[in-house]
Amino acid sequence: MMDPVLSTSPRRAPTALSFLIPSISVVVGASLAFLIFPYDLSFLTRIVIMMIFVVSFDLILGQAGIATLGHAAMYGCGAYAAGLISLHLSPDPLLGLLVGAVAGAVMAWISGLVLLRTHGITLLMISIAVTMVLQETASQARWLTGGADGLAGITVGPLLGLYEFDFVGQVAFIYSVSILAAVLLLCQVLIGSPFGLALRGIEGSASRMRAIGTPVYRRKVTVYVIAGAIAGIAGALAAQVTGLVGIEVFNFSLSADVMVMLILGGAGRLYGALVGTLLFMVVHHVAASIDPLNWLFVIGFMLLIVVFVLPKGLVALPGRLARLLRRTS
């Protein structure tokens, strides 16, 4: 007879298909967007890159419950690394992504070793300070990074040696969407793995996980490095697609925006990261084109509403509405 604890119920057993669902939905959504808004591809590409970045933040905040305000550190390292590689070594886009991922991962490893020993406000402060150090370094090391002017004129060679990046941005869009789909698949596998479950456990109660033998600190560093690599990929993509990297990649507001997007959509779920990013970017685009000053009103009130009314984010909205309806009927 099988031990009931060890048996996995068929409903919970993840199939290959369920791993693919987020990636497939993204590809379908992106294809529709591609057909409906063929003239806004550069904006759509920005959204897709932001989604990759926010998904990476979801790994550490949503899964492991580590709140930082310095996620831009890894994004910026990836962007600078990819920019430098394509300027000085080789214009191959995939090599650039790889270098960006490595840069993000190394940065996450170095900073993670220090900041994951702390928690709460200290962790927030160290993560902010790390990003500040990087921003100042990038602005001072003019010979390498171009200082406040940044790196300009980054060109990338044809994708896989075949597809030249065009002016309309079709190749860039398809390229970014494919990377997003791959990242989502990776995250989905990661979340379903024992490692992912350990992270959820740490989010729930670190002391209990320690009591059952999970090396909490090492798990946190690992997920931080993985998230750093993905953030580095997002930064590298941004550098390749826009052709420039400035010290704004280390801005505090970028780290804060990422957190806002994730919470808006709902932390802990990949769909939340996607929905939140989409909503934030579109509202930002529309509000800023009407009146850039009032954008802060919109986002400020949006934040208060989410925090007070929808603490689980927008993806929890259908469930809440259904419950309300059931109660009234």
Added chain:
Amino acid sequence: MSLILSIVVDGVAYGMILFMISVGLSITMGLMRIINLAHGGFALLGGAAVHLLTTRLDVAFIPAFLVAVLAVVLVSVLLERLLYRHIYGFNELGQVLATIGIVFIMIATVNLFLGSTILPLGAPAIFTTPIDLGFRTLPFHRLVVIISGLLVLAGLWLLMEKTRFGIYLRAAVDNRIAAASLGINTPLVYLVAFATGAGLAAVGGILGAELLPIEAYYPLRYMVLFLIVVSVGGLGSISGSFLASISLGILDTAGRYLLPGIGTIFFFVAIVVLLALRPNGLMGKAQ
């Protein structure tokens, strides 16, 4: 030698401003366990109010200063009643987001009415008169700042150590639940502490406008600085905030004088190292 003295005087003046603005943040963070990113907003509102009164309504600087601080205290009481009271119960993340939301709305409000340029406060001319200290001349303003910082420190010390309210406040910082069960009206203690902190932030913001100019994005631009003071000093500790403000003021000034360029890097690396070694800050208690 005169270089060292210059660094010390400038650093202390800078530190006093940081102290006045951040001490309220430290108390509220230690007391209510709330991460209030909107604290710098009170300094902004104070500065904006003085700007309005002196430049548009031709009020003299000192009455304008008093009215502005009073107005900020009133606004903070309202905000505490309406919003912050609920935010205390949120987790860390909810607090960060809600207070970022509040600070965005504050910035947008100031931006809407006064624009995003630097707002002159119409300080009296005597502020810029140089005073000869023997080794260098110093604008009178620096002396005002240093003296008001010391007055605030003394006032807070008297309030905390010599009054009944101070006893209540220290009890609530040490153990909120035990304090409440002993019959201390903790919501009132919270309200008074919050309003005092906001008022002091306004004082620091107005007096410090020469060094940290008032403009709409002020709360975001200097938020990191104020939070660093609080986390280095240790949450809820007045002496910790003072020590941290003065030493960070001197450290930052020294970095700018001696290592122009890499001074800021040095400053933030020092913060990271210090927080990694002492996660609860210089004078913080383990939580």
